[in-house]
Amino acid sequence: MLLRSLMEKLDFVALQGELDVDIMSIAFDSREVAENGLFVAIAGFTVDGHDYVAKAMENGAAAIIVERDIALQGVPASVTVLKVPDTRKALALTAAKFYGEPTEKLSLIGITGTNGKTSTTYFIKSILEGTKRSVGVIGTIGAMIGDRTLSTKSTTPTTPESLHLQHMFADMALSDVDYCVMEVSSHALSLQRAAASRFRIGVFTNLTPDHLELHRTMEEYYEAKAMLFDLTSDYNVVNIDDEYGRRLADKVRHYDTKLMTYGIGDGSSSALADVFATNIRYEADHTTYVAHTPAGKVDIRVNLPGLIYVYNSLAAVACAYCEGVSLEQIAAGIRAVERIKGRLEVVYQDADRKIVIDFAHTEDSLEKALATLRPFTKGRLILVFGVYAAPGKDGSGKREAMGKVAAEHADFCVVTSDNPKNQDPDAIIAEVSAAVEAAGGKYRGIVDRREAIEFAIAMSEKDDVILIAGKGHETTQVIGKTEIPFNEAEIVSEIMSSQA
Known part of the structure; x- marks a missing residue:
């Protein structure tokens, strides 16, 4: 693909070279640059890719994208050097273009929050698979299509780096996957890993103290999580029993997307939720409750104990309702999840x-x-x-x-x-x-x-x-x-x- 095409959505300054260069691959690790490849120099927490431009050229880079000035002495005239304001965002946008904008070809559901992302992902996956849809998953436990683990490289936990993420989406699109359900971490949002992804539905589970070494304050942590809901096109599903969830709901209520709220029907804020639970019964190995939705109510059995799994399954109920899944299929899909690895x-x-x-x-x-x-x-x-x-x-x-x-x-x-x-x-x-x-x-x-x-x-x-x-x-x-x-x-x- 021509470098000119890869750069269509980017603001950049050409420091050297031509845009009509045929790019065969993209890398952000200089060791993985191949002949006629594009190297995107990212400033990481411990390593700065700008220090490895020479290594990237040695391995065959035809073009380099940087976000700070570098010495051009010694850079062959045949190598194009472009400068952008943010190389992380540039990596996401060029990767999405290189892999054919894959999130335009499948329905992407993103789940963010401190806790509950993994189990919510698996509940949604089970419900959708029960309706004969093909479903891919990306998250803490791994990336897969159905029960098949994806071999696509990933070097980060939970949400892969944007280059790997777009490659996974492309693999799913080629496999005719209908939905991809993925966990979206605050790190991924802050570091632009999901920047070029179009989410049909965003789900917010909760927010409690974590990752403050990166975000410094709970306010910054909240703002990072909220970035997901600027990337959604259809629905935002939000837990309004959580104080940050209520803030988020007030914020996205004015977006072009539709808001779907959920919570526990205890007479407090959840009484206003679109989807809520009553008649909750806890057992040692499962939980039952009645889920109330705009389409009616249904009995739910979750094969995991505790309040947290009431919330996480409710998020899945709300998400599936948005997709037009029947209440009977929703209940069957949640019940079909017998266990989730490493979750109680x-x-x-x-x-x-x-x-x-x-x-x-x-x-x-x-x-x-x-x-x-x-x-x-x-x-x-x-x-x-x-x-x-x-x-x-x-x-x-x-x-x-x-x-x-x-x-x-x-x-x-x-x-x-x-x-x-x-x-x-x-x-x-x-x-x-x-x-x-x-x-x-x-x-x-x-x-x-x-x-x-x-x-x-x-x-x-x-x-x-x-x-x-x-x-x-x-x-x-x-x-x-x-x-x-x-x-x-x-x-x-x-x-x-x-x-x-």
Whole structure:
């Protein structure tokens, strides 16, 4: 494709060269530049692509896009150099053009919020598949079409970088996918990964403290999430039980898109919601309720326990209603989701104990997970958890908050490592343990996460429930710069098998 065509929607200044250059590929990593490729220099958090322009040319770049001035000495006259205000946005726009504007060829549904994105995605996927639509998914657990995992490269969690994202959309379009349901993180929105994507429907689940190392304040975090709803064309689905959701609903009410709200019918703000739940009944392994919609009401069974899954399935109900799916098909689709990997997943249960893993890694999600398990715990509720947070004031605040939640809602806490990365795990555990102790909780600190799980199992007694929180579906642990295999479901199975 000609470089001129790729740049159609971009403001740029040509520092050198011609636009009638045939581009065969795009890369933002200089090591992946191929002959006659376009290299987009992105300034990352630790590495600046502008420092690797020479490497990109060495690998065959025919054109370079930059956002700051670079020395042109030594750049061959045959290489075109263009300057734009924002190379991240340029990457998104050129990638979308290169792959044929794929989001114009499928219905894209984006889900954002601190918690609940993954399960909401899977509820929507199940409902749509029940109506014989072909559905793709992109999110925390991976990217797939139906049950087939996509091989398209991605180097980021939750929402891929824009180049990879547009490639995934193109793969889905070529496979005649009707819908793509994807999680859209605040990082992705702030860093322009979704900038060139057209969403038919945007869904907002909730907003609680997280990722403040990037956004600095809750206001910035909210503004990042709200960016999704500037990219939607048809519907915005919003949880108005959440205070930020109410703000968002007031904001988007005046957009050209249609607003669909949801919540719990408890006589408060949710009484005004378009879709709401009543008659909620909680059991140890499922939840039932009546969903009320503008088209009538229907009985819903969710095969996951707890209030959070009432909200997440309600979001799916509202989204499917917007798509004209019948109430019977909606109920059947939600019921068809038997489990979601790493979401209150029971990985072991016998007459004496139950062991559950969950992705809960914020104070809000941890509190909800513990509160969900508490009513069905006859013995003690034992928690194994660690906290990853960026260094500094915000990180210390998160560690303190999660330690306090753990102490207040668990009977015993085993404080351990999550993904310590380049931080000192002993220091993290000491800080979290101090917060648990200050809140009156009982605890033991164990750096090695496997040893922590073994300790929790060894100390457990009849009728105890063990919650291992923070990693959920993840199958690796990052210590320093090393990523090691760490599948908690398998680890629990190994430990219990050795005791048999």
